[in-house]
Amino acid sequence: MSEAVQPRRPNETGVMDPFPHMHPLLKKNYGDWKWHDRLRPGVLHHVAHGGDEVWTVRAGTQRQMDVHTIRLLCDIADEYAERHVRFTSRSNIEFMVSSEAQVAPLIEKLEAEGFPVGGTGNSVSMISHTQGWLHCDIPGTDGSGAAKALMDQLYYEFTHEEMPNRVRITTSCCQINCGGQGDIAINVQYAKPPKINHDLIANVCERPAVIARCPVAAIRPAMVNGKPSLEVDEKKCICCGACYPPCPPMQINGPDSTKLAIWVGGKHSNARSKPTFHKLVMAGLPNNPPRWPEVAEVVKTILYAYKENARDWERMGEWIERIGWPRFFELTDLPFTKHHLDDWHGARASLNASAHIHF
Amino acid sequence: MAKKQHKTDLLDQLEDGPWPSFVTGLKRLATDEGKPYAGMMTDLLGQLEHSYETRTGYWKGGTVSVYGYGGGIIPRFSEVADKFPESKEFHTLRVQPPAGMHYSTDLLRQMCDIWERHGSGLIALHGQSGDIMFQGATTENVQKAFDELNEVGFDLGGAGPALRTSMSCVGHARCEQSCYDEVRAHRTIINNFLDEMHRPALPYKFKFKFSGCPNDCVNAIHRSDFAVIGTWRDDMQVDQEEVKNYVAKVGRKYMIDHVIANCPTRSLSLNDDDTMDVDNKNCVRCMHCINVMTKALSPGKDRGVTILIGGKRSLKIGDLMGTVIVPFMRLETDEDFEKLTEFAETVIDFFAENALEHERVGETIDRIGLSNFLEAVGVEVDPNMVNHPRTSSYLRTDDWDEEAQKWFRRKAEKRAAKQAASQAAE
Numbered sequence: 001m002s003e004a005v006q007p008r009r010p011n012e013t014g015v016m017d018p019f020p021h022m023h024p025l026l027k028k029n030y031g032d033w034k035w036h037d038r039l040r041p042g043v044l045h046h047v048a049h050g051g052d053e054v055w056t057v058r059a060g061t062q063r064q065m066d067v068h069t070i071r072l073l074c075d076i077a078d079e080y081a082e083r084h085v086r087f088t089s090r091s092n093i094e095f096m097v098s099s100e101a102q103v104a105p106l107i108e109k110l111e112a113e114g115f116p117v118g119g120t121g122n123s124v125s126m127i128s129h130t131q132g133w134l135h136c137d138i139p140g141t142d143g144s145g146a147a148k149a150l151m152d153q154l155y156y157e158f159t160h161e162e163m164p165n166r167v168r169i170t171t172s173c174c175q176i177n178c179g180g181q182g183d184i185a186i187n188v189q190y191a192k193p194p195k196i197n198h199d200l201i202a203n204v205c206e207r208p209a210v211i212a213r214c215p216v217a218a219i220r221p222a223m224v225n226g227k228p229s230l231e232v233d234e235k236k237c238i239c240c241g242a243c244y245p246p247c248p249p250m251q252i253n254g255p256d257s258t259k260l261a262i263w264v265g266g267k268h269s270n271a272r273s274k275p276t277f278h279k280l281v282m283a284g285l286p287n288n289p290p291r292w293p294e295v296a297e298v299v300k301t302i303l304y305a306y307k308e309n310a311r312d313w314e315r316m317g318e319w320i321e322r323i324g325w326p327r328f329f330e331l332t333d334l335p336f337t338k339h340h341l342d343d344w345h346g347a348r349a350s351l352n353a354s355a356h357i358h359f
Numbered sequence: 360m361a362k363k364q365h366k367t368d369l370l371d372q373l374e375d376g377p378w379p380s381f382v383t384g385l386k387r388l389a390t391d392e393g394k395p396y397a398g399m400m401t402d403l404l405g406q407l408e409h410s411y412e413t414r415t416g417y418w419k420g421g422t423v424s425v426y427g428y429g430g431g432i433i434p435r436f437s438e439v440a441d442k443f444p445e446s447k448e449f450h451t452l453r454v455q456p457p458a459g460m461h462y463s464t465d466l467l468r469q470m471c472d473i474w475e476r477h478g479s480g481l482i483a484l485h486g487q488s489g490d491i492m493f494q495g496a497t498t499e500n501v502q503k504a505f506d507e508l509n510e511v512g513f514d515l516g517g518a519g520p521a522l523r524t525s526m527s528c529v530g531h532a533r534c535e536q537s538c539y540d541e542v543r544a545h546r547t548i549i550n551n552f553l554d555e556m557h558r559p560a561l562p563y564k565f566k567f568k569f570s571g572c573p574n575d576c577v578n579a580i581h582r583s584d585f586a587v588i589g590t591w592r593d594d595m596q597v598d599q600e601e602v603k604n605y606v607a608k609v610g611r612k613y614m615i616d617h618v619i620a621n622c623p624t625r626s627l628s629l630n631d632d633d634t635m636d637v638d639n640k641n642c643v644r645c646m647h648c649i650n651v652m653t654k655a656l657s658p659g660k661d662r663g664v665t666i667l668i669g670g671k672r673s674l675k676i677g678d679l680m681g682t683v684i685v686p687f688m689r690l691e692t693d694e695d696f697e698k699l700t701e702f703a704e705t706v707i708d709f710f711a712e713n714a715l716e717h718e719r720v721g722e723t724i725d726r727i728g729l730s731n732f733l734e735a736v737g738v739e740v741d742p743n744m745v746n747h748p749r750t751s752s753y754l755r756t757d758d759w760d761e762e763a764q765k766w767f768r769r770k771a772e773k774r775a776a777k778q779a780a781s782q783a784a785e
Contacts, residue, residue, distance in 0.1 A: 007426040008506050012557065013514045014550035015525070018457035018532075018542055021466050026532045033535035035654040046533055054533065064494070066384035067471040067480045074464035085467070087460040087484050089526060089577055096533075114379055130487060133410035135435060135451060135494055137418045142410070144381045145373055152376030177672045178487050180578050213717065215675050242674055248419065255414060268581055270573035270588075271647045272621050275580050277678050289411045290369045312617050313651065344677055 023084035023096040025054045041161045042117035043103055055103050056094050057081075059115040060126050060151065060158055063091040064134065064144050072113060080106040090126040090168075092119045116159050124157035124167040124303070128180060132173040138245050139173040140188035140258040141287050146171050149291040150186075150299060157303070164310035164319065167303065168268075174252075175240045181266030183316035184302060185278045186295055188287070189261035193237040194250035198224040205230070205247035213242050260285040260295050264302060265317025276317050282334050298334070305331040324358035362398050362445075364389060365405035369412060388480040396479045399495065402443035403479070409439060423450050423498055425505045428557040431515030432501055448497045449479070453490040453516035454508060455524050458545045459532055460485065469511050477504035488566070489526035489577075490516040514553075520717075521559035522552050522707075523566045526579075530571035530589075536649060537571030538589025538662040539690040545569045547696050548587075548703055555707065562714035565707060572658065573646045579670070580681045584720045585706060586667040587699075591659035592687055594639040601655035606633040621647050663689040664699075668706065669721025679721040682729065684736070686743040705736050739769060 019027055029048035036046040044056040062069070073093060077085050080102065081095035088094065093115075095106060107117050119125040127150055130136065132143035150169070157163065170182035177187055201207070207230055211219045218236035222229055230250070232243075241252035252258075262285070266278030281302070285294050302316075309331060310319035320328045329336045342350045364386075373382045385407075388400040406417055423434035433451040440447035457466075470491070474482055479495025486492045491513075496504050505515065516524030525548070528534070530541035548567055555561060568579030571589040579586035606614045611629070619627045619635075623645055626638040639659075649656045666688065667681030685702070689695045706720070713735070714723045724732045733740055742748075 007502075010425065010427045010505070010509055010514070010557075012553050013509075013512060014553050014556075015455050015546045016457040016512055016514070017546070018459050018461040021457050021463040022459075022461040022532060026461070031531040031537065031540060033531075033533060033537075035535055035657070037653060046535070056533070060379065061484070062379040062381040062384065063485075064381040064384065064481060064483045066388045067475050067482065068387050069379070069384050070467055070471050070482060070484075074467050077464045083464045085462055085464070086529065086532075087456075087462070089460075089485075089489070089528075091484060093484075114377075116377065116379075128487065133416050134407055135418065135433075135449070135492075136416060137420045137435065139416040141414075142407075145370075145411070148373050148376070148378055148380060148382075151378035155377045176674050180487070180582050180672075181678075209716070213675065240673070253415060258414065268575050268578040270575060270580075270645050271650055272623050272645055275575070275680055277581075277680075287414055289414065290372045312613075313621060313647070 021084065023054070023082060023086075025052055025098055026084075026096060028052065029054075038121050038161070039100075039103070041123055041159055042107070042120055044120060045100075053098070053100075055097050055100055057097070057103060057106050057110070057117060058088070058092050058094050058119050059110045059117050060119055061091055061093050061115065062144070062148065063126075063129070073115075076106070076109055076113065080109050088119075088125075090119070090128050092126055116155060118159035118161075121161040122163045122165050122167075123159070123161045124154050124163060124169065126158070127151060127169045127171055128182075129171045130173045130178040136173060137248075138176075138241070138252075140190070140241075140253050141173050141260070141292075142289060143171060143173050145290055146186065146292055146295070150296055153296050153300065154303075163307055165313050165315045167306075167316065168266075169299070170266075176242070176245070181268060181276070181278050183264065183266060183278075183306075184299055185263040185266055186299065187261055187263060189259050189283050190239040190241050190252050190257050191259050191284070192252075192254065192257035193232050193234045193239055194241070194243060194252045195254065196230065196232065197249040197251070198227060198229040200249040201229040201247065202227050204249055210243050210247040210250070213246055215240060215242060219243060255287075258287045259283060260287055260292070262295070262298050262302070265315075265320055267315050267317050269315075271315075272313070273315075273318055273321070278317075280340060281328075281332070283339065298332075301332050301334075326358045362389075362401045364401055365408060365443075367404055367408040370404065370408050385481065391480070394475065394480070396475070396495070398445040399449070399479055399497075400446075400481070402446040403449060403495065406437060406439055406443045406446055409442070418449070423501055425502050425515070428515055430518045430521050430557060430559045433518055434498075446495070449495045450498065450501055452478075452493040452496065452501065452504060452508070453486065453488075453518055453524060454493060454513045455516045455549075456485060456489065456491050458527050458542045459529055460489075461532065466511075470508070470513075473504060473507045473511070477507065488516070488524045490524045515557065517556040517559075517564070519559040520561050520563045521557075521565070522549070522555040522561065523564050524556075525549050525567045525569065525583075526577040527569035528571050528576040530569075534571060535653070535657055536574065536589075536646070538591055538658055539571060539587075539664055541569045541571050541589075543696065544587055544664075544690065544699065547700060551700050551703070552707065561707075561711055563717050563719055565710060565720065567703070573644050573665075574650065580667050581670045581678070582672070583670050583681070584668065584710075585703060586670060586681045588665045588667065589658075589662065590644050590665050590687065591662045593659035593661035595637055595642065595644075595649065595659050596657045597635060597637060598655050599634040602635045602652065603633045605652050605655050618648050618651055623647075662691075663687050663695075666702070669719070669724050671719045671721050675717070676722050676725060679719075679725070681721070682724070683741075683744045684733070684738055686741055702736070709735050739765075 172179035568583035670681035
């Protein structure tokens with residue numbers, strides 16, 4: 001008497017209701033906050049119209065967390081805070097407490113357990129990063145490792161608010177760029193066309209879809225060794241890697257191909273200037289795990305040039321806009337090459353059509 | 360008897376340094392004696408070290424899903440399973456967090472317990488789209504893990520050509536600059552389109568993001584197809600006593616150099632008595648002065664949202680910012696939320712029917728032109744949609760007079776509505 005096991009149907013509940021999990025003071029004063037200030041780096045203090053106050057302590061995490069780390073954070077929240085936390089979009093954890101007296105012991109405990117307190121105000125917050133070798137199917141590099149290696153070096157800037165304005169750093173493990181715009185963005189930049197395994201194309205790839213994916217129409221159908229395959233016009237190819245995800249036999253990664261590039265001046269906020277895209281400043285850097293020292297050097301050079309020279313409240317891109325690109329390349333001692341000249345759609349808008357010259 | 364650990368000379372170097380180390384966490388899982396995931400995490404560390412040595416990734420995709428859904432699982436099969444057999448299947452469940460990423464410790468502990476039973480013990484908080492990523496389950500355990508997470512109240516997020524998991528900022532919950540109820544908007548919109556999330560059938564991905572003010576803390580304008588940004592129409596609120604206190608604290612020079620002079624439309628003026636005038640008609644709601652003077656300044660009271668459409672990252676035509684499609688929409692009453700939902704439905708229907716395969720809606724707009732898009736989604740043209748009018752003379756204008764009439768008719772209607780409203784108020 002075998003009875004077919006009825007599979008469980010999902011409860012299609014969608015986005016979880018946050019209110020049962022929200023700190024009681026946040027729930028009580030939902031939509032009714034009056035002002036805030038920051039007592040020190042990593043600590044926010046919010047005051048509601050009715051007079052309620054809440055203190056938030058922000059700490060950095062490694063994003064990819066084992067259950068023991070999460071439980072440790074829960075233990076800290078249960079003992080030193082009030083059993084409620086939230087996460088920021090940059091993987092920082094926030095503990096809310098209802099009295100100022102709880103702040104110092106909470107910070108002490110977090111620091112003792114190895115969680116840096118900071119990431120608020122004009123600091124360098126945690127790097128928003130992608131998956132990389134740990135879990136992605138098309139990565140050129142690793143995300144968690146690069147973020148860890150860099151944050152080790154930027155630890156002081158996370159735990160202090162000494163930058164002219166906030167600094168947002170992002171990384172991306174391929175040119176699709178799952179990472180967002182950044183004041184500084186560290187992205188894979190391929191330097192060679194894909195290497196094609198012609199034996200596999202016919203069985204693995206939907207050829208018309210792959211051809212359609214190419215931004216510059218450099219891929220065309222071909223018969224190779226009697227088998228249907230694809231070929232790449234290497235003079236046209238811009239080495240973006242767009243063909244690789246739908247067609248893994250078109251391998252874009254390789255030791256001579258996978259390089260890192262640095263972009264600056266991306267901004268999401270509308271404060272002062274409109275949101276902007278980041279701009280290329282450096283490419284051809286080696287993909288050098290586990291600590292990517294060449295990348296870290298360039299990032300620090302740019303970051304400290306900004307820290308020393310920008311005015312209060314200028315974001316990276318606004319600072320460069322004011323001082324001009326010639327001065328930026330002078331201050332950072334990075335090379336300016338023909339590759340910095342845009343040649344994609346709308347490129348003319350990026351060229352200087354004036355007699356405004358920086359000497 | 361614990362499984363023998365692989366040598367991880369390169370990853371070991373990422374245990375040094377002051378920032379919390381994910382490698383230390385992975386090792387704890389790999390050496391968790393008696394736990395079902397220890398063997399899997401041992402081999403996962405081996406494969407990751409192999410990637411660090413060879414500078415190559417070794418995962419490929421495939422097809423894994425849960426009963427009743429088509430998306431939400433990111434399947435990963437190892438290409439080096441001969442060397443690292445126990446992590447040969449290492450799938451991710453993308454799970455939607457509570458809106459605003461609020462957690463009670465009870466909820467986090469439940470997540471850990473479930474993932475310890477059925478997964479790897481590794482959880483990423485959070486992925487770039489805003490998902491909780493439960494990383495590392497065998498094909499067999501994906502369903503078990505989902506069933507238990509679903510019983511707790513979690514639902515899968517989006518993957519593939521589908522509506523994706525959304526994000527909203529902390530907003531109303533703990534921010535005085537928030538201009539609308541982000542949780543309500545986030546849950547109302549996403550929960551209205553769950554079919555598009557769970558059964559991928561769109562031309563490509565579609566993302567909503569919700570930021571409570573123009574600081575855009577969840578990066579909606581660039582990172583979503585449909586950005587909902589809080590704003591206000593009336594005058595910003597100024598507490599002149601607090602303005603004076605601020606000036607007394609930082610000094611007049613700082614106030615002038617860093618607040619007054621940073622206003623992008625020169626709408627601020629410091630008076631001789633250290634109060635501040637605001638030319639609200641020319642203020643563009645950029646947030647700079649409000650960000651700097653948190654106690655003295657705050658958004659106005661007639662609040663709502665601006666909607667921008669078409670933001671996306673590189674592929675295929677290059678990065679795009681969203682474009683203003685709805686300059687202002689109130690978002691307070693049930694009716695307002697219904698209107699937002701209806702508009703989102705119109706845009707998604709347009710996208711589903713008109714976008715080419717693997718084309719984001721911003722690219723569709725680029726391909727067909729903004730005016731065609733506006734006509735398709737029933738929105739009237741507005742000068743807030745442009746930085747400046749066209750500079751190219753290559754256009755045909757034989758219907759100029761009709762189009763101008765439309766503009767004057769709309770203006771007259773708006774005037775009449777305003778008059779009626781003010782009469783009703785009297």
